[in-house]
Amino acid sequence: MVMTAKGLRARCAWEMSRGPRGFADCSWLHQAFLDVPREHFVPDRVWWPAPGDDGRYALIDRNVRPRAWLKAVYLPGVALITQIDDGTVAPTAPAVGAFTSSISSPGVVVELLRHLAPEPGESVLEVGTGTGYTTALLAHRTGAASVTTMEIDPHLANRARDRLRALGTTPGFIVGDGEEGHADGGPYDRIVSTASVRRIPPAWLRQLKPGGVLVAPLDSPYGHDLLVRLVADGRGGATGTAVARVEFMRVRGQRAPRPYAELGWSGEPGAAAWEDLRVTAGQAGQCITHAVVEHT
Ligand SMILES: C[S@@+](CC[C@H](N)C(=O)[O-])C[C@H]1O[C@@H](n2cnc3c(N)ncnc32)[C@H](O)[C@@H]1O
Known part of the structure; x- marks a missing residue:
């Protein structure tokens, strides 16, 4: 089944509602989460935050793997890395280095x-x-x-x-x-x-x-x-x-x-x-x- 951004957002909100890091009674926050398109803020190329077997952080490219990219955007516990080493590493390939910016999970x-x-x-x-x-x-x-x-x-x-x-x-x-x-x-x-x-x-x-x-x-x-x-x-x-x-x-x-x-x-x-x-x-x-x- 192909999930839309809206569908994945709703599922992410639902998953968070069940966990300790959820909305609790915060209905305004729940609504804000449903209304703001998180995918709009995520660059087309981001790094996965855990190293692979080769010790490097894999690149997720929206143009190459659009569904994997969108799924990653809406994983409740995952911050996607948007900058390594203060921007000296180009987001063109798997990389190593210090994380210096991300979209928080x-x-x-x-x-x-x-x-x-x-x-x-x-x-x-x-x-x-x-x-x-x-x-x-x-x-x-x-x-x-x-x-x-x-x-x-x-x-x-x-x-x-x-x-x-x-x-x-x-x-x-x-x-x-x-x-x-x-x-x-x-x-x-x-x-x-x-x-x-x-x-x-x-x-x-x-x-x-x-x-x-x-x-x-x-x-x-x-x-x-x-x-x-x-x-x-x-x-x-x-x-x-x-x-x-x-x-x-x-x-x-x-x-x-x-x-x-x-x-x-x-x-x-x-x-x-x-x-x-x-x-x-x-x-x-x-x-x-x-x-x-x-x-x-
Ligand atoms: C974890 S990221 C923020 C993520 C953001 N909440 C989001 O979801 O997109 C931390 C940010 O703090 C910035 N930062 C680091 N030191 C800073 C400073 N002294 N003043 C302002 N921003 C700073 C970094 O450049 C980075 O973009």
Whole structure:
């Protein structure tokens, strides 16, 4: 049976509704997922994210294998790789190298936006536009005029802007370092990053309204990133918890590893579950501790 993009999208939504990374009670997100054509944002040639037997990432070319390409676009747990080594590797053949951009998997995007929980008309800053797909889902919820998106790579930014514009979606677009945020457009009700950080950039905390929400992937000593959700105190700080385990590409300026002790992590990571972490971030740094669990 030949499945259309719409049919595959509906099936993907249905599969996600059954899993832990689903829509939960988030009906606006479910509707946005069904309405936004994910395939519109995916380049014709992408790399599969796991290496083959030869150690290289296979290329999926829409013009050569249109059905395989479309099926891959709608796999709930698969992020397709759109850039390797900052664009120095041409998408013409299987490749090796470091992933530097992707279209995030449907499951992860849904998780991110479910925790962000933007309301219609709320101002949102997105860091890491990538293909523009997450931007389109955000704009579906809040209205494009309420969204500002930042991408450090000019080539990716231009492509995403064109793809969004082709659907009539025109958010604010900044080509630049998202770690600096965009003060001129703030303060924001919500900030979301689709690139992970080792240290939460102080600018994000300054640019949130009091009570504003930050959702971002944070590197952790647990062997994976943690999605953190923090609420701003209006004085340049924010507190919250880790809400999910995720895996993201690092923001460009924070690729180099640093000792966790320098990044505010205290205690042995194995000593407690990541679900029990308490995250406090401010202008002087961050502090990640295990919440005291009260036993009665
Ligand atoms: C995982 S991709 C984003 C995927 C996007 N959510 C999507 O579904 O298309 C992460 C993006 O963050 C961008 N990025 C990395 N460092 C950045 C920075 N400092 N400021 C803005 N964007 C950055 C990368 O170029 C990449 O496109």
